[in-house]
Amino acid sequence: MKSLEELKALRDKMQGSVTLRNESEASTRVVVGMATCGIASGARPVLTALSNAVAEKKIEDVAVTQTGCIGLCQYEPIVEVFQPGKEKVTYVKMTPEKALEVVEKHIIGGNPITEYTIGAIMKN
C-alpha cells in the first residue's frame, strides 16, 4: 500500500537526479479544453493520453496543460499546440488515438496533421 513514507523515498531518489522542469521554460505548450463542453465530449482521456505519452517518451520542453472553453464547443475535445515562432495549431474532435498521433507526428516529428485541424474540418 502506498504510504507517505514511500513518497519521501521517492523524493530522496529524485532530488539531484532530476532537473526540475519549469513550465514557463517549456518551449511547446499543448493545451486541452477542459470546460463542461470539453469534459462532456471526452477531453479527459485525451488529456491523460497526451500527458502519459509525453512522460513515457521523455519529451523535454513540452508542457501539457488545460484551459477553459474557447467558444468552439461543437468541435470539442479541442487541443491547441503552441510553439515559439510558429502559428498556433488547433486540433478538433480529438480522441486519445488522434492525440497520440499528434505527439508522434507533430510534437516529435515537427509536422502538424492538417486533416485533424479546425481549418480542415470547417472546409468540409
Add this chain to the structure above:
Amino acid sequence: MMTEIALNVLDVAENSVRANATLVEIEVIIDRKKDLLSIRIKDNGCGMSEEQLKNVEDPFFTTRKTRKVGLGIPFYKQAALAAGGEFYIRSELGVGTETFASFGLSNIDRMPLGDINGTIHTLVVYNEGLDFLYTYVFDDAKFTLDTREFREILGDISFKEPEISQYIMDYLTEQKAECDGGVNV
C-alpha cells in the same frame, strides 16, 4: 450530458479553480445501508453574489464570455434528481461555495460513479496552484488524500513529474480498493 458522476465532479471542481480557491474539499460518501451516494465539493474561493446564486442553476446563465450557456451545474443537478437524490448549492461572496449532490445508490437512473480516481488525479496534478483535500468513504471504511501533506514532503518537486504523478494515481487506486474491495459503484 456527462456519462459518469466523476466527470460532473471534475467539471464542478474546475469552477472552484476559476474562483481562485486555495483549498478545495471533495467528499465522496457511499453508504449502502442508507442506499445513498453523496458528494460534497467545498471551496474557499471568491463565492457568488445572491444574483449569481439565483441564476446558477439556469442553463442559460453563465459568466463566460465565450458562450451563452452554462450547463455544468444544471447537468449535475439533473443527474442527482433523476436518481432520486438531492442537490443544493450554497455560496457567500468572499467566503466560498459548497455544492452537495446525492444519488439513490440502487436507483436505476443513477449514472455510474465512474473513474473518480482519474478525476481527483487530473484535478490535483493539473492545478498545482491550490490544495485539495479528498475524502472517500465506503460504509465504515475511509481514506483521505491531502495535497498539503504531499507538498510538505515534496517541496518544489512538481506533481507533474512522471514518478510523482504515477505515485498519486497508485495511491488513489490502492487506497480506494482497500476501502471498497474494488467494486464498481
